[in-house]
């Protein structure tokens with residue numbers, strides 16, 4: 083018996099399929115970049131018109147809306163990709179393929195981890211594409227960073243993306259295993275993604291929102307991901323659309339731990355669902 | 363008679379051992395599957411009701427029964443996909459309830475419906491399976507080559523499974539089930555939806571595999587198939603094992619031959635024939651009498667006809683035949699083992715696939 087690495091088997095098959103469907107691969111990589119370009123271009127001019135009037139203390143850094151949005155698009159893309167990342171399990175289940183895996187000696191936790199890792203790989207690819215494309219169209223990430231600082235920042239971003247993505251992939255896997263049809267999965271995910279989406283500062287500052295939403299945002303993993311992304315990509319102290327943002331390392335570590343906690347929780351949920359699942 | 367059969371065939375292992383000896387397997391028989399008092403309920407519905415049986419190493423064991431009899435339920439429990447609700451099961455010496463891991467490593471499975479990833483190639487399908495079972499790389503690659511050769515899919519190695527014909531898909535699934543060198547191969551309706559020629563080809567492979575020592579446990583509702591390939595058959599109906607035996611034993615149990623008669627007075631004819639020595643059993647059906655006899659029909663038939671003529675009963679038709687498993691099923695359940703839905707499905711699949 084070799085070392086137990088069957089999760090790589092699940093990963094291998096998922097990746098094989100991912101790269102086999104060129105059109106799907108292409109659209110999943112290009113779509114978020116396009117989104118950033120179009121939405122960013124449209125909203126930038128809007129926001130810059132009325133943020134001109136806002137006064138920013140002299141000497142402080144003010145970032146463009148596109149830069150502010152860059153981190154948001156990374157976060158939202160990762161969220162949606164990961165939320166739907168478990169859907170392959172639903173298809174496997176409905177097509178009967180899951181029987182082969184469930185009747186094999188491969189432990190069920192390996193299925194969860196394999197699907198999680200392949201989803202993370204896809205998310206990281208997407209994020210890299212968005213960042214490269216964003217930098218090309220004028221997103222001002224890593225301004226004034228040294229090479230070393232830039233490398234650290236990129237690594238930090240990818241680690242945050244990975245742990246966040248993994249958490250939602252576990253969640254998605256758990257839901258997919260409990261659902262009968264892709265439609266019901268889609269329904270649930272849409273329902274859940276709305277509050278996640280709005281109670282976050284991905285697309286706009288929520289500092290002026292009702293306190294209720296601001297409290298809600300503390301329960302939102304997106305909040306912590308975006309915190310980490312902006313800390314690494316933009317810096318510790320900046321103005322965006324008239325709001326002052328100050329991020330620090332300590333808070334970033336707290337945000338990371340919150341995401342780890344979320345990820346572990348979701349893994350336990352998926353584990354429970356998989357242990358109980360009956361597939362015939 | 364029925365009691366006799368049950369005792370004799372179900373409970374007397376010696377008798378079965380002898381029958382296996384006759385069929386050419388002479389080493390001491392080892393029970394590779396033992397099922398005791400298995401019961402399974404879907405909600406309130408009892409799909410499997412107090413089923414017990416065992417399978418000897420090296421034999422081809424068939425579960426024969428109509429759709430909905432509970433065959434797949436039993437097989438799904440045996441392959442660890444369904445939990446054991448009640449009863450005990452041992453496979454290859456391992457207790458299924460406490461050692462499912464070991465059981466999984468001892469068995470190979472061909473599922474009832476297609477279980478192929480349509481986007482993977484033949485080679486990738488086997489590679490994936492081998493990795494699921496953690497077969498080391500070199501060994502895995504070698505077995506994939508062997509298996510592809512065995513089921514003659516060499517020229518389809520890099521073809522995606524969506525582009526294979528129904529027969530090829532089934533062969534690939536069999537190759538997959540065998541590549542882990544299982545002690546027992548489970549086949550749930552292996553030839554469902556395949557045309558006669560493809561079925562025969564499949565059985566050539568399966569017999570070869572069986573001769574090399576793999577025990578085969580299969581379910582089917584094709585009686586002719588069960589009859590031709592099985593060393594042992596258990597007939598299942600409504601979740602219960604009705605009768606078990608070798609195909610020959612089952613058919614002979616009804617008598618050596620069957621005579622169907624249409625007469626002018628079936629009821630009186632039945633009374634007359636019942637008391638004859640050569641007659642085992644007389645059944646009055648809507649289409650006439652079915653008389654099972656315990657000796658050679660060609661000699662009995664004139665005697666029977668004389669007897670009826672002597673009693674002034676007119677005979678409108680006579681038919682003499684050897685009992686089939688259909689007759690066995692009808693005898694014990696009072697119903698026919700119909701393949702209607704299966705045949706409809708076959709023709710549908712054939713017209714859809716066209717291959």
Ligand SMILES: Nc1ncnc2c1ncn2[C@@H]1O[C@H](COP(=O)(O)OP(=O)(O)O)[C@@H](O)[C@H]1O
Pocket residue numbers: 404407409427428429430431432433434435436
């Ligand atoms: N998941 C299930 N839920 C409820 N009833 C089921 C389920 N699976 C099978 N059954 C019922 O149990 C009976 C036996 O089914 P099955 O084992 O598939 O029979 P077979 O394989 O002999 O056709 C059938 O009446 C079927 O409708």
Ligand SMILES: [Mg+2]
Pocket residue numbers: 433434435474550551
């Ligand atoms: Mg079945």
